Amino acid sequence: MSRRYDSRTTIFSPEGRLYQVEYAMEAIGNAGSAIGILAKDGVVLVGEKKVTSKLLQTSSSMEKMYKIDDHVACAVAGIMSDANILINTARVQAQRYTFMYQEPMPVEQLVQSLCDTKQGYTQFGGLRPFGVSFLFAGWDKNHGFQLYMSDPSGNYGGWKAAAVGANNQAAQSILKQDYKDDATREEVVQLAIKVLSKTMDSTSLTAEKLELAEVYLTPSGSVKYHVHSPDSLTKLLVKHGVTQPAAETS
Amino acid sequence: EKEEVRLDFPPSHRRRLYLVLSLPSTFPDFSSVRKSSKLYSENPKFPMSIFEYNGSAVVAMVGKNCFAIASDRRLGVQLQTIATDFQRISKIHDRVFIGLSGLATDVQTLYQRLVFRHKLYQLREERDMKPETFASLVSAILYEKRFGPYLCQPVIAGLGDDNKPFICTMDSIGAKELAKDFVVSGTASESLYGACEAMYKPDMEAEELFETISQALLSSVDRDCLSGWGGHVYIVTPTEIKERILKGRMD
Numbered sequence: 001m002s003r004r005y006d007s008r009t010t011i012f013s014p015e016g017r018l019y020q021v022e023y024a025m026e027a028i029g030n031a032g033s034a035i036g037i038l039a040k041d042g043v044v045l046v047g048e049k050k051v052t053s054k055l056l057q058t059s060s061s062m063e064k065m066y067k068i069d070d071h072v073a074c075a076v077a078g079i080m081s082d083a084n085i086l087i088n089t090a091r092v093q094a095q096r097y098t099f100m101y102q103e104p105m106p107v108e109q110l111v112q113s114l115c116d117t118k119q120g121y122t123q124f125g126g127l128r129p130f131g132v133s134f135l136f137a138g139w140d141k142n143h144g145f146q147l148y149m150s151d152p153s154g155n156y157g158g159w160k161a162a163a164v165g166a167n168n169q170a171a172q173s174i175l176k177q178d179y180k181d182d183a184t185r186e187e188v189v190q191l192a193i194k195v196l197s198k199t200m201d202s203t204s205l206t207a208e209k210l211e212l213a214e215v216y217l218t219p220s221g222s223v224k225y226h227v228h229s230p231d232s233l234t235k236l237l238v239k240h241g242v243t244q245p246a247a248e249t250s
Numbered sequence: 251e252k253e254e255v256r257l258d259f260p261p262s263h264r265r266r267l268y269l270v271l272s273l274p275s276t277f278p279d280f281s282s283v284r285k286s287s288k289l290y291s292e293n294p295k296f297p298m299s300i301f302e303y304n305g306s307a308v309v310a311m312v313g314k315n316c317f318a319i320a321s322d323r324r325l326g327v328q329l330q331t332i333a334t335d336f337q338r339i340s341k342i343h344d345r346v347f348i349g350l351s352g353l354a355t356d357v358q359t360l361y362q363r364l365v366f367r368h369k370l371y372q373l374r375e376e377r378d379m380k381p382e383t384f385a386s387l388v389s390a391i392l393y394e395k396r397f398g399p400y401l402c403q404p405v406i407a408g409l410g411d412d413n414k415p416f417i418c419t420m421d422s423i424g425a426k427e428l429a430k431d432f433v434v435s436g437t438a439s440e441s442l443y444g445a446c447e448a449m450y451k452p453d454m455e456a457e458e459l460f461e462t463i464s465q466a467l468l469s470s471v472d473r474d475c476l477s478g479w480g481g482h483v484y485i486v487t488p489t490e491i492k493e494r495i496l497k498g499r500m501d
Binding site for chain 2: 068070092
């Protein structure tokens with residue numbers, strides 16, 4: 001491994017690698033994990049919150065899940081400040097498409113457009129790549145529910161189930177074994193929680209350490225992005241046997 | 251939900267007959283009819299105003315913890331009527347509506363730009379825009395084009411956080427005018443001012459407000475040849491939005 005080729009993003013190493021991009025992926029490997037799984041009637045995103053200090057102001061704003069447009073949401077793993085920039089870019093791109101064509105932006109086009117931005121930072125300008133990986137979950141009328149994973153290199157792929165962040169290899173292997181096509185959203189939520197509990201460092205999973213969001217169609221046909229409240233999360237964790245119910249105090 | 255309502259009206263008034271005033275006294279052949287129909291605008295005493303190209307009438311009124319916003323439905327190209335279902339009032343979110351009068355293409359494009367800005371605001375702030383904030387946004391967007399403006403006059407109506415109704419209008423370059431009772435805009439604005447002034451009273455409930463704004467709108471557009479062909483009225487209370495179509499003089 002030649003250290004001489006580290007410092008510039010815009011240089012290939014003799015082995016044909018872009019070190020800065022790989023180092024960016026290393027940074028993500030230390031961040032809180034996020035898992036996305038496709039169901040028959042929706043997409044489920046679950047994320048592990050790394051910042052869980054008692055002093056943190058618990059507002060409604062999220063750490064890992066973000067809405068990009070009415071029909072697309074994403075989960076984030078990596079450097080939060082980089083993620084904020086990219087999420088803002090994605091939001092503006094989605095609105096620009098809607099302004100131009102008067103219809104929601106197809107999910108793959110949104111992902112591709114954001115990845116084109118990310119790729120720019122690996123080829124020219126001399127700026128470092130973004131240290132963020134995304135899991136995009138969305139619905140459009142051409143391809144239904146979709147899940148995409150993108151990384152700092154600007155590569156993206158459509159997945160049935162994907163994991164990013166810490167222990168993503170372990171999570172992917174569990175998902176490969178346990179994923180079933182055409183599962184319902186409830187089964188998928190159960191699978192996601194199970195996988196996260198197995199790969200997370202902490203011994204017991206509580207609602208404060210998780211964020212769970214679902215993208216699905218309402219009966220009236222519009223796309224809904226729903227983030228579970230801490231109470232609903234606690235109930236789900238108890239239901240799937242991940243945590244013990246709170247002891248009754250007399 | 252939509253409802254079609256027919257209001258009883260006194261017999262109609264004489265129309266303004268600008269076209270007849272400007273026709274030449276000798277009328278050689280019919281091929282000059284098309285040419286002569288433009289004579290109104292070629293007459294230096296009545297130059298064409300781009301604001302009067304499509305024809306429009308928009309009015310908003312304040313009631314007791316509710317507001318009403320209404321518009322006509324005609325889309326014309328000067329004297330010719332092209333559509334009788336043109337939408338001038340659009341919803342920004344459940345508690346803010348904007349009605350745009352003036353050039354139809356700018357009405358549509360300005361609305362699309364405002365949806366763009368409001369969607370981004372909603373995503374970043376995780377809440378809907380207050381009506382006062384939205385009015386400031388519209389004013390800023392209009393002033394950006396100070397030297398090549400959008401040729402429309404917006405009427406903004408909304409319910410604030412405490413369910414207090416808010417209305418305002420502005421000119422095409424963003425001069426805001428707040429009002430406590432009613433605001434008007436469009437080619438029928440002069441008639442609308444008179445009708446609203448006469449018919450309005452403060453603290454009306456939703457049903458009475460609907461009657462008042464509908465009568466004011468229909469009687470005013472009947473005095474204006476460029477607006478009419480029915481009306482579109484939205485009555486918004488904290489609990490529901492009622493949309494109604496009015497059947498008036500269909501001309």
